[in-house]
Amino acid sequence: MDIRQATVDDLLGMQNANLLNLPENYTFKYYLYHALTWPELSYVAVDPRGRVVGYILAKMEEEPSEEPCGHVTSISVLRPYRRLGLANKLMRQAQEAMVAHYNAAKITLHVRKSNRAAISLYRDTLGFEVHLMEKGYYADGEDAYGMRYLFQRPT
């Protein structure tokens, strides 16, 4: 699988992968908003035929805060493409980009409380920690964990 920065040309492929895989979906314009505001942050995993089989859609927090903070809007790998470590690779690329281009101090994301596989990936493999719980965050009423990872910054 080819892993590279997402371009405008990849957005429909990302939208397709998202609709196939996850219950939280967005219209094309929201993908455009990401790609045309933070073009360096989103990545795709592409199969040899050019199909997007995994993606990370990422942004920087817009509200002014003390330190720049990255956020993962959505990350997903199509079911048949699991066990290739793609989510891990996508996440790491986006993280590096946040630090390099936006001097991010940390990265946050939301995850369904019931999604044990994802929580374990974020916590055990990628070093995230749960820092808050948001009641009824998802449209269907499920709670979300807010997870975050603090980047090591040069002192």
Add this chain to the structure above:
Amino acid sequence: MSHLPKHRQLPDKESKLFKELLTQYELKGYKKGLKAADTILKKFPNHGETLALKALTLYSSLPSPLTVSTAPKQDEAEAMARLAVKKDITSHITWHVLGILAKSRKDWDEASRAFAMARKQDNDNIPLIRDSISLYLHTRQYSQAVSARHHYLLLRPQIRSSWLGLVVAHHLDGDIDEALRAYDGFADCMQTDGATGPEKSQVCLYIVKLCMEGGKHEEALRRLEKGLADKVISPRGEASQLKAELLFTLGRREEAEDAYRALLEQNPDNLEYYRGFLRTKGLDITASLDQDATSRVLAQLSTFAESYPRSSAPRRLALDIAQGETFRTLARDYLVSGLEKGVPSLFVDVKGVYPDASKMSVVGEVVEDIISNVQKDVSLHADGLTPLRLPRSTDDSSVGVLLPCAPPGSPPQPFPGVQARPRPPLHRTRAHADPPEIHMAKAMVLKRAGDAQGAAEAMEEARLLDGQDRFLNGKAAKYWLRAGDVKKAEDLVAMFTKKDMTAVADLTDLQCLWFLQEEGDAYRRNGNLAMALKRYQALVNVFQDYEDDQYDFHTYCMRRMTLAAYVSLMRYEDQLRSHPGYFKGALAAIGVYLQLSDKPDLKEEKLTPEEEAERKKAAKKAQKADQKAKKAAAAASDGKKEDPPVPDADPLGQQLLKTETPLDDALKLWKPLETHAAARIETWLAGYEIQIRRKLFLAALQCLQESAAIDGENPDLHRQILHFHRTVSAATDLPSAVKSTIEATLPSLLPTGTTPDDFNASFLSRHPASSAHILGAAGGLLEIKRASNPLPSNTSAEILAVLDKLFSDGVSPSIEVLQKGRSVLEEAGADKAVLEAWRERCRTKLPLAWVFASKEEVEARNASEGPVPNGTVKADV
């Protein structure tokens, strides 16, 4: 301030009210604004500018989406805005409002014209110029955009985005030198640039790319290196990639090599980095390589595989490059390691090498070998010692599970070597521990073998093993659609859509292309052309939304300074409809419109009694909803009760179906294909079918030529050529110019002196073993026979004689070819007995293809398996 024309003047009191109206509009105090407008209009009902502002205020006060009670008000506002222009045609306000309303309806052309008129009246109006610029960009009137940008810059020279906007406008207008001059002018003027770090970085990279596009590689590199040295841009990602490309282009290969090495350190899974690195070594892996080059590439890749053990990229790339025994060894290692990890996508991944037939058969042999080793419990490793290590979830059946996952490729057998073997895992059932993948694999095989119902049931099994997984849910829904069960599919997808609306409405809002396509196809197969068109048109509308979505970014990106991303958006939108999703949807809809053109009586529905009842029920429901809506509207206008959104005026696609102009509708969908999918033969095949029905013979002939340039031996083209020949031979009223052009051109497709019969026979003899070509020749023969009306009595027998070849040894017809063969027979007037015999032969040839089963067989099967109740969904675990 110039003198106001008389009809625009207002007395002091009204003049004050007019200002109040403006203020209230800006503050969104729509009620107060409307009141002020009404007071003015009482005395001066013909005051154009007041009418315009009232229209704008009214329009802006409406909710989105429109509701039953507010829909008429929108029409009122539109009419008022038009009236306002009539009353005061020299006012910039009346034109501006007209433009704003047109823009809101996404009628970009009208908006653009109205804004141009407005600017004639008030040249220096800033908001007006800003809107015009967006519209010029949106409608791709780049030279007008440049002059509007110039004008804007003169008025607002101190703003950064005025300059950058001009740079981009020049760029889009194709004048890169001028764009760079404008940028340098800006850099000189703006000594202190107040932009943030990320903003400066965006601009710097944009300018580098601009130089590259203009072929100014030295300059690009200089600007890039300066940006890097000044720490304006980060070396991570794109900047380094551009640097590597530039160094390579400038012949500084060693530096380029280092640059690519650095990139691979950042991301060893990026294939372009490997390609770029190898290019610096004089090895272009996108071209064909000689033996020496091949082994050098493999050596490099193997080094990288050691440096980056967690990256599959170098090992996978090697499979594309390697040949012969080297390929066998590498493929085996790759497959064994994938199997050991239990990678479900292993064979989809390896499928990339199948276009090379010899590689495909090697993969087949390797798989065979692995299976027999697994069955014998022998090591899979070259040393023969390392023990078998398959992951727990994929025990000894796993290879068998993954094997059928292998081949969504060529039907019906994945590998030449394994076509005859039984597939034990497919029929094994185990109560526990089966991963959904085993059922998915079974479903996939059954689907390809032509058993849509069995496939859907297998996919349903997979879904039931993990009801929370949307991927499985969507797959199951898709398979039910393939099996023709729309209701069941909708019930399934509804598990993951919003609860306060129908699943279809939600998936349409969310632009779910696959669902719209598949459900349209399902309706079409079921003969419900109205609903098929409904879904296809919804899909086409999604692409219109994708196009309209760019509008806000014309200003947004100037503000955010994401200029390079903006330019790539513009270029992307220019070719948006080359997307395979549009291609597929448009072709399907065109197919339906052609059916409607050929058989207008399809527009009249023939309903079964059940459908009749269903329809009546739906009509009653609609009536009730309508009444409810009207009541609600009445209540809402009293300021009470809920006000529902405007319902869909054509929920069942009846209006679409009853089109008076099916060919024009088809043409409208085809036009983007002509421009953006000109390399696909399907575009021209469809184009021919449209144009020949419109009796535009030269346009039809041109489609034939375009097809021939892509693939002169295409079987559908072959039939079309004979169709064209017959059609123009029979046409008696061709204008002489048309006739002479045809006479001059047709021989390049159908040589002079070759009779249609010879042409057809020679086509068949060139492709004796290709099922698609045999079918094409059968169709060609039918076209020849159609020269006489009625058809000669021996037609169907002669066609059957051609189609017989589909059953010869060495010919492997697909289900689709056999189905189309039946259509040709039917068109040729074959009687029931012949068609029934045909069905039986197909059934014997492809025993898993239930599409060819008799009614009795299907009924017997349903009875034995217990009918899957229609429209109910098994409860999730």
